[in-house]
Amino acid sequence: MTRSKIIFISLAAMLGMGVADQAKAQFKVDATFRNSTEPGWTFSGNDNAGNNDSGILTGGYGLIADGNNTNDAVGNGWLRLSTDLAGQVGSARYTGGSFPSSQGVIVEFDYVAWSGTGADGISFYLYDANETMAGAIPGAGLGYCDGAGGYLGIGLDEFGNFSGQLPSVFGGCSALSGSPGSAADRVVVRGPLSANNVYVGGAAAPGGIDVPFTAIRPAADRARVLLIPNGTGGYRVTVGLGQNGGAIANVLNNLNFPYAAPANLRMGFGGSTGGLNNIHEVRGVVTSTPANIVVTKTAASATNYLRGLPMTYTVTVTNADINPVDPGNQAPTINGANAADIVDTLPAQIANATWTCTATAGSTCPAASGSGNLSFAGGYTMAPGGVLTFTITGTVATTSTCGATVSNTASANFSATDGFADIDPSNNSASATFTVRCPSLTVSKVSVDGVGTFGFTGTNGIQSHSITTSTAGTAVAGATQTLTAAGVATTITEAVPPAPFELRSVACTGLGTGGTATVDLATRSVTLNAQATSTAGPISCTFTNETRKTDLSVVKTASPTSAISGSIVDFSLTVANNGPLDASNVLLSDAPGAGLNCLSPSSTAVCTASGGASCPSPTVAVSTLLGGGITIPTLPVGGQVVVTLRCTVTATGLP
Incomplete structure (x- = not known):
């Protein structure tokens, strides 16, 4: 047998009863079988001579005379259904409670089959809560067939006789069971005692089930059993096998189990040997009510969220159908104490986040609104098919890197203490991605x-x-x-x-x-x-x-227009702005002709302004005017500045 193998056994069914039946208390059992006791369980098996019994807990049992020096400490033991002797039968039945057949159940457990000569197998079964499974036969019957109240048995059939029947199989199931004949290494489903433990279906178990002829307990395989009613009082059965921890591949898909179930059921394990033998052990049993939580997450745009602007995520959590075959929605009603933990930790690129929650009819939100991350450890309810919709609004932080890809994941998962377990964990989380864009x-x-x-x-x-x-x-x-x-x-x-x-x-x-x-x-x-x-x-x-462009004009006049040497002549310089633009800091300079001394009789000139213009001062130094020039601070369109100076004529002779 290939080690580290996962076996997935699914019994899917439709409820067909009311919501009130679905809402009954969840069937939650966590039995490690690692210690010397396990509350709620009843064990039985062969009491063999010496210290080598079947139907025992090995944790703290002491040295077992099985030829393998088995001596498991408390905390590291197993439920040993059968030891490696011929004609063994052992059982472990959960008598601490039952569940209504209208309610689905998931059971997971580790198992090993080893040490002996290769027979016979392990069974997981459901039986009427009012019965005891008395009369269950060992060997080919795997401790299930002929058991009082036996309703549904799943055999991990090593030798192959659980597929067979009397009289061709010694110690086999009923000759009226319609078996196809013996075949080794198969997963086999059988019906109730009331129907002669009829053979319902089977499929090959790739890689085998046991590891015989070894003195060392092999690494454990793990089986998963899912039970859901089918609407007619029976069940749907899907059996899948996963090798070496790989993906599960169904070998029996939605097999119909048409036999009406008793009102309440209990579960049990059986292990047996015939002429050949093996040690058959189980531990780590966890039982829950099945559900299928589906999470989706979307962003309104994958590429168009601008830094500094609002963005929106939408997260939906759906209590989806657990039976895809039969009509109707068979999801259970999920109560607040057992609801899945909803988590959405927002990325650093989202600032000032707030959220609102709406629920479809019959369901309730953990809160109507809030801020920051989503983080709810239950505290809400979901009707079958119910949907919670969270709308998260935030701002793309201004510290976000331009072009950065931002991913965010929302999830909803049942905790180990919740009464529910998810039949399809692959859809319990969803991510949305967007790219930060910068203006x-x-x-x-x-x-x-x-x-x-x-x-x-x-x-x-x-x-x-x-x-x-x-x-x-x-x-x-x-x-x-x-x-x-x-x-x-x-x-x-x-x-x-x-x-x-x-x-x-x-x-x-x-x-x-x-x-x-x-x-x-x-x-x-x-x-x-x-x-x-x-x-x-x-x-x-x-x-x-x-x-800047504008039309400036300068007009210079003299009075008188003729003069003799030594006389005084008054000169006027008129600067005007004819537009179209106002002017400022206009530089005005003058260069007198030969025969004039403009520093006499006065070294200053007089400046007057009109039309909004301004002079640098009422008087200006003639030397500045005649040198680098004077600056007219403002000369708007239509403005005018007049500078007057007096010059002495120094020229002689006729003109």
Whole structure:
């Protein structure tokens, strides 16, 4: 026999009774059989001469005279159904309770068959709770056939005689059982005593069942038995085998077991030998009520969650049907004390998470709403087919890495102490994945009538940067800016441009739905509202600068227009702005012709202004005017500045 093998035995059925029957207390048993006692169980078997009995617990039993030096300590023992002698029969029956046949049951247990010459096998059976299985026969009957109240037996048949019948099989099951004949290493299902322990079905057990001729107890295999009513008082049986811890493959699929069950059932184990023998042992028995919890998790989008914006997960937990063959939903009613633990630990990329829960009719949520992770150790109820829907809303954290893939898993699993066990753990968790996207923005610069270097700053992650134009009138894009968060108002500001440029316009494209861009030329800025940045972009904002141009005029007059040497002449310099732009810091200078001394009779000139213009001061130094020039601070369109100075004529002779 191949070791570390898993055997999966499923008896699936439809209830066909009411919800009230399904809601009965769960049948939960946890029997390790590792110690010297096991509460709730009744053991029997051959009392052989010497210290080598069947139907015993080996933990703390002492040295067993089985030729293998078996001496298991308390905590490391087994239920020994049969020792390696001929004609043995042993049993272990759970007499500490029963379960209604309207309720499904899952039983899991470890088993080993070893040491002997290769016979006969182990049985797991259900029997009428009002009977005792008295009369069950050893050998080919595996301690099940002919047992009073025996209802359903599953044999791990090593030698093959559990498949056979009398008279061809010595000690076999009834000659009226309709057996197909002996076949070794099979999983065999037999019916109730009332139907002559009829042969219902069987299938080969790949890899075998036992390890004979060994003095060392082999590694344990594990069997799983699932019982669900079929709606007509009987059961559905599916038997699957898994080799070496691998995936389960069904060998009997939804086998119908059509025999009406007694109102209440108990379970038991049998082990027996005939002319050939083996040690048959079992431990680690766990019995629960079957359920099928199914979890789904979805994100509204797998690729379009923006950093800083809300995102939503939807998690559903369904109490699904446990019988896919017969009509109706055969899921049990799950009570709060035995409900599966629901867990969804949100990733760090989700901030400020809140959730709501809704339940379909007949089911209840653990709470209507809350914040943070989902973490519920029961505390809710689920009707057959009931669904809990959790809607989780959070914000993609602004610390999330752009382009990061974020995975998150939600799960719902029964704990070891819950009265239920899941028949399909593969669907008890579900994951959703999304990619963090970050909004991007690019500033472009156009400079008209010249080129230059222009600086920019901004909010919401826009870095200080500069753009140098190379061709007048041609746009140049700056470095792409990654915004800290989408959905946040963002301002871009141009630094004071180099003279003689000024900002003329700002235009933005690629804005989010409902987005606006508000331009303020006075502050050289544009502000994008929250809707404008609610997009991955790219957003593009183009700043256009032009050189300042306006029509300035200077008129110079002299009075008198003719003079003799030594006389005084008054000169007036009139500066006007004819538009279209206001001017500022206009430089005015004068260069007198030969034959004039403008520093005499006065070293100052008089300045007057009108039309909103301004003088640097009421009087200005003539030397400055005649040198580097004076600066007129403001000269708006229509404004005028008049500078008057007096010069002495130094020229002689005729003109």
